[in-house]
Amino acid sequence: MNSSPSRAAIGVFDSGFGGLTVLKELVALIPSADYLYFGDTARLPYGSKSVETVGRYAVEATHFLEQQGANLLVIACNTATALALDQIKRAAHVPVIGVVEPGAEQASSASKNRRVVVIGTEATVSSHAYRKALEQRGMAAREKACPLLVPLVEEGWVEHPVTEQVAGIYLQDAFGDGFQGADVLVLGCTHYPLIKPLLRRVAPAHVSIVDSAHSTAKAVAGKVGDFYKALDRRGQPTLKFFATDSVEKFRRMGPNFLGHPVNSVEHVDLKE
Amino acid sequence: MNSSPSRAAIGVFDSGFGGLTVLKELVALIPSADYLYFGDTARLPYGSKSVETVGRYAVEATHFLEQQGANLLVIACNTATALALDQIKRAAHVPVIGVVEPGAEQASSASKNRRVVVIGTEATVSSHAYRKALEQRGMAAREKACPLLVPLVEEGWVEHPVTEQVAGIYLQDAFGDGFQGADVLVLGCTHYPLIKPLLRRVAPAHVSIVDSAHSTAKAVAGKVGDFYKALDRRGQPTLKFFATDSVEKFRRMGPNFLGHPVNSVEHVDLKE
Numbered sequence: 001m002n003s004s005p006s007r008a009a010i011g012v013f014d015s016g017f018g019g020l021t022v023l024k025e026l027v028a029l030i031p032s033a034d035y036l037y038f039g040d041t042a043r044l045p046y047g048s049k050s051v052e053t054v055g056r057y058a059v060e061a062t063h064f065l066e067q068q069g070a071n072l073l074v075i076a077c078n079t080a081t082a083l084a085l086d087q088i089k090r091a092a093h094v095p096v097i098g099v100v101e102p103g104a105e106q107a108s109s110a111s112k113n114r115r116v117v118v119i120g121t122e123a124t125v126s127s128h129a130y131r132k133a134l135e136q137r138g139m140a141a142r143e144k145a146c147p148l149l150v151p152l153v154e155e156g157w158v159e160h161p162v163t164e165q166v167a168g169i170y171l172q173d174a175f176g177d178g179f180q181g182a183d184v185l186v187l188g189c190t191h192y193p194l195i196k197p198l199l200r201r202v203a204p205a206h207v208s209i210v211d212s213a214h215s216t217a218k219a220v221a222g223k224v225g226d227f228y229k230a231l232d233r234r235g236q237p238t239l240k241f242f243a244t245d246s247v248e249k250f251r252r253m254g255p256n257f258l259g260h261p262v263n264s265v266e267h268v269d270l271k272e
Numbered sequence: 273m274n275s276s277p278s279r280a281a282i283g284v285f286d287s288g289f290g291g292l293t294v295l296k297e298l299v300a301l302i303p304s305a306d307y308l309y310f311g312d313t314a315r316l317p318y319g320s321k322s323v324e325t326v327g328r329y330a331v332e333a334t335h336f337l338e339q340q341g342a343n344l345l346v347i348a349c350n351t352a353t354a355l356a357l358d359q360i361k362r363a364a365h366v367p368v369i370g371v372v373e374p375g376a377e378q379a380s381s382a383s384k385n386r387r388v389v390v391i392g393t394e395a396t397v398s399s400h401a402y403r404k405a406l407e408q409r410g411m412a413a414r415e416k417a418c419p420l421l422v423p424l425v426e427e428g429w430v431e432h433p434v435t436e437q438v439a440g441i442y443l444q445d446a447f448g449d450g451f452q453g454a455d456v457l458v459l460g461c462t463h464y465p466l467i468k469p470l471l472r473r474v475a476p477a478h479v480s481i482v483d484s485a486h487s488t489a490k491a492v493a494g495k496v497g498d499f500y501k502a503l504d505r506r507g508q509p510t511l512k513f514f515a516t517d518s519v520e521k522f523r524r525m526g527p528n529f530l531g532h533p534v535n536s537v538e539h540v541d542l543k544e
Contacts, residue, residue, distance in 0.1 A: 049314060050517050147426070152420065154419070155419055155420055169434070245321050246321075
């Protein structure tokens with residue numbers, strides 16, 4: 001990595017492709033940085049795995065990105081943040097930002113009724129990381145696991161009637177029974193920004209949608225501003241990708257999440 | 273493992289829970305055996321991973337089951353069989369049976385029109401293992417990837433209208449455009465036996481369903497008969513389970529696939 005002190009080398013970590021929605025927001029907000037994206041595609045999804053397993057994987061990814069020269073780490077994976085942020089912070093030698101706190105903070109700004117619904121993977125929901133972060137800000141939270149939404153997004157059915165039906169079933173459940181008054185929906189999974197227009201149609205009309213990918217990019221921009229006073233905001237980004245499974249698949253799937261072509265992907269085997 | 277020469281110690285390997293449908297059939301056909309089931313739940317699903325990654329995981333599982341005393345190995349995972357059976361056979365010191373050949377053999381017996389549809393994961397379909405096995409038997413095959421069916425089964429929606437709709441979309445595609453005459457549907461994924469009644473309703477009426485879990489158990493029964501002449505068919509099975517992710521989750525999910533409680537689960541970390 002050629003990172004001069006005036007440029008941030010931002011390591012972005014996810015279990016797979018979802019974190020590319022965070023990277024997309026980061027590049028838009030902080031164009032003058034070097035980005036190192038690590039997708040642990042051989043071991044995805046994290047969303048159905050235990051805290052011990054996710055913690056171990058996340059720490060390995062942390063060390064890898066530091067070795068590659070990252071001087072700031074973004075955990076662009078709700079599951080890894082929810083289950084292992086403290087563990088990652090202990091293992092890392094550079095500042096670490098996860099997706100949960102920025103999402104909770106933005107939900108707090110957006111909610112008048114102080115009642116919020118969070119949707120995410122099974123593991124994110126079971127950890128209650130969002131509920132804790134929202135309760136600390138004086139809000140009541142209902143967390144709803146939506147395990148079918150990631151596979152539907154990965155199937156490319158982002159505007160499909162089946163996806164709309166499944167999302168409708170999940171959200172009806174989440175906003176029912178005492179939570180009709182909730183006025184914010186937090187997208188607690190980095191795959192969900194791809195179905196934001198569909199979720200907008202399915203969610204109750206009075207509800208604001210908080211996209212944790214976007215909230216996180218804003219938080220990182222603040223942090224980068226603190227750390228790199230001489231930051232050159234006119235520069236161009238460089239992007240480098242690492243994947244633990246097939247490079248070809250990463251090149252094929254990546255653009256759906258990032259919004260433009262994914263070049264320069266390198267295969268990494270964390271076992272070696 | 274206490275395996276006397278008159279009892280088979282059958283190692284059954286899958287990426288997760290699906291292989292339990294094969295184990296269920298095995299126990300029904302060969303009750304007088306010791307079973308060692310290994311579910312690589314920390315690294316599931318294999319269905320979306322590359323041949324190199326799946327091959328490496330499968331060889332690790334093979335060595336583990338041999339160390340535990342298995343004297344016969346069943347690869348109860350279509351993806352691992354399709355991508356890595358030869359590699360597993362080279363690595364193993366005991367006989368190995370996969371799920372693809374028995375399924376193809378039964379399809380051959382069942383098909384009059386010599387046209388067969390196979391449904392499975394993305395990786396199984398991309399490998400064309402079923403097409404090769406069916407073409408060797410003089411049949412034309414269409415392979416259709418159905419990546420949403422595993423998550424729908426794992427969500428427990430085995431009789432849900434959404435699952436019926438998704439299966440309908442996949443099968444309409446598979447049996448259309450030149451394959452209307454296909455008269456066999458091969459369930460090329462060990463999760464699919466759980467939605468066999470639903471698939472029966474959705475598939476064209478003239479189509480026979482071949483369940484590769486059942487076909488494989490029959491093939492193993494033949495093999496065990498060859499290897500253990502003194503086999504005591506009146507004995508009771510013993511079952512021992514190993515999982516690379518949460519033991520608690522294995523106990524909770526397992527019974528849906530096995531049809532009865534899952535006790536004696538041990539956590540295994542293949543990295544150590």
